[in-house]
Amino acid sequence: MPRFLTLIRIDEKNAPAEGPSPELQERMGALFEEITKAGVMLDTAGLTPTSEGTRVTWAGGKISCTDGPFTESKEVIGGYSIIQAKDKAEALEWTKRFLRTHEEYWTITAEVREIAEG
């Protein structure tokens, strides 16, 4: 049963400033409970804004650090989940359910990637 890392990408500049509505938080909470009860959810969390993040780069044999916000990226990772599902189709179905908990004014891309085992 493969594991999948889902990276939730949002456009920080155009995301609703007030963050998730209470109704959205409630719907999301109910869905996470359902995914957990199904024995599928292994871990999930939202991330603080990129203004609090730092990129550490190794290039040309040197370390360099860039503090956020990462304005040059249109979309940044706002959260992630790790689930264990029978196959990719099942992982995609859960992902769609997660996206559907959001109001229409959200634009989100969820990138579903299988975790290489071994």
Added chain:
Amino acid sequence: MAVTAGSTAETVEAVFRIESARITAGVARIVRDVGIAEELAQDALVAALEQWPESGVPEKPGAWLMATARHRAIDLVRRRETYARKLAEVGRSLEDVPPPGPEDLGDPDDIDDDLLRLIFTACHPVLSREARAALTLRLLGGLTTDEIARAFLVSEPAVAQRVVRAKRTLAKAGVPFEVPGGADREARLSSVLEVIYLVFNEGYAATAGDDLCRPGLCEDALRLARVLANLMPGEPEVHGLLALLEFQASRIAARTGPGGEPVLLADQDRSRWNRMLILRGAEALLRAGRGPYSVQAAIAACHARAVRYEDTDWAAIAALYGRLLELTPSPVVELNRAVAVSMAEGPEAGLRLVDALAAEPVLRGYHLLPSVRGDLLARVGRDEEARAEFRRAASLTRNARERELLLARAAPSPSGPAPEG
């Protein structure tokens, strides 16, 4: 970048796999028969496969499937009622279950209790262990009979028949669709835990065949344990079993080498142990109790905590095996304790315990006895005797991979470590 959306059929199947246990459980509450419930769930799937490609996938696909299956279940119950009434009119009585009243139809959103009832029904002691495992994997794990057959190395028709017979047995015995209470509850919970444990073990230490391990089966069992822990958060022994399986599963990748050969615990590359599963095991262990699964989980935790094999707290493990012996006395547990004692106090101490077990009839034919004894003999320098024991162990194991390893150790060469994976 191509834009794809999985075919509707793929979506329908994924939705069904996610929902099938819940739908079967919700419908079983209405029809009081898990066999019929499963058929009705399948009917709903067929309806979705027919309708969704035309109408599009509904907003809430799970709810659609559930509603469809429940409607059919209620229709069926009504037809049964009508039939019973008509029969009664012509002057014959029918031994039939009383039709459910509206209060029995329950709240469609409150499916957890139904799921729990389904687990307890599938693991009912009226069924053989094999039947319980097959039915549980089928109804709750969402495995096809073909997948179950491959997992247990039996033919697909044999599994199909096992499942059909199990459903018939449950119906014939009039097993109520319920979670038992009172004095019965503990014994019935043990039966559920045992099924999950046996399924995991069948995957973890494949008793026969060419593969040392069938991880798919371990994952199916682990998922069932996770589901159960969420459904019964107040049961310490459920968390004990979950902790044990999370810890054991964390080592799966490291237990086989590149050629599929077994890698002993002492030789495993511990950087390949899955940290997330170890953490999940530790979390579950905090909520575990004092029963046999919880003690085994505590033993597994000792191994998981050791960053290097040399760091293993063998004295703690030996003490825990002592406690396990009090709970579930068995020669196999004694053998494991002997290994731990040999690591904590030296091979002679272990050998004394193992030699006391040599006459144990239960262990006759159990390949790990000569394998452990061979190991201890090698550690005290009695090489010739050790090789004879390894040869005997190789002749007893049914697992091809294990046999190769044992034969290698039976050949004159420096000896390796303890036989625990």
